[in-house]
Amino acid sequence: MQIKNSEELFVRLLSLANSAEQQMTKALPKLARAAENPELVEMFEHHLEETEGQLERIDQVASTLDITLKRIKDQSMATLIGDGExxxxxxxxxxxxxxxxxxxxxxxxxxxxxxxxTLCALAEELxxxxxxxxxxxxxAEEKSTDEKLSTAAETKINKQA
Ligand SMILES: [Fe+2]
Incomplete structure (x- = not known):
């Protein structure tokens, strides 16, 4: 599938993000079940709710720009989830x-x-x-989740490991 311009690149990347978030809505409940620390369980459950909101935002962006999302699988996300499993x-x-x-x-x-x-930078440019x-x-939500995970690891969980 050819990508001929920045607009098409944006659609491709947005479609990959959509696939990535859909995969995460299935992976996060598994992570929550597998975790022991209640704070970590809560973090995964909270991020599942955020992820559902993020999927809604992707739909919102698509409808704002009158874009049809492509049905493509984000293979990199599938690999990262597989590593977690x-x-x-x-x-x-x-x-x-x-x-x-x-x-x-x-x-x-x-x-x-x-x-x-990348999506934000491209959207700005376009x-x-x-x-x-x-x-x-x-x-901003993804960055905040990353920071909360870092804090949890540094303050408690890694010390018990
Ligand atoms: Fe996400």
Whole structure:
């Protein structure tokens, strides 16, 4: 599938983000079930709610710009989620697994931050002001999730691992 201009690149990246978030709505409940630390469980559950909102924002951006999202799979997200599932299989429930789950979740967050960062920059360049503002809200949520995970790891969970 050819990409001929920045507009088409934006549609492709937005479609990948849509696939990535859909995959996360399935992965986050698994992460929540696998975690032991109640704070971490709560973080995954909270981020699931945020992720559902992020999917709504993607739809909002698509309808604002009259874009039809492509049905493509974000393979990188599938790999990151697969790595997380391997961590679950390789550990017993407890502090060590929690540390591994935080690591897996942060790899996902950094990937998403990169994706939304690019989408915001492209939206800006294309003059999609409303879309940019909507996507910036999601970018801020991903960054805040990443920071909360870092704090949880540094203050408690890694010390128990
Ligand atoms: Fe997300």
């Amino acid at each position: 391997e961590f679950i299989e390789a550990t017993e429930k407890g502090a060590l697994r929690d540390a591994a789950l935080i690591g897996a979740a942060q790899r996902v967050e950094h990937y998403e931050i990169a994706g939304y960062g 003059g999609y002001t409303e879309a940019k503002n909507i996507l910036a809200e999601t970018l």
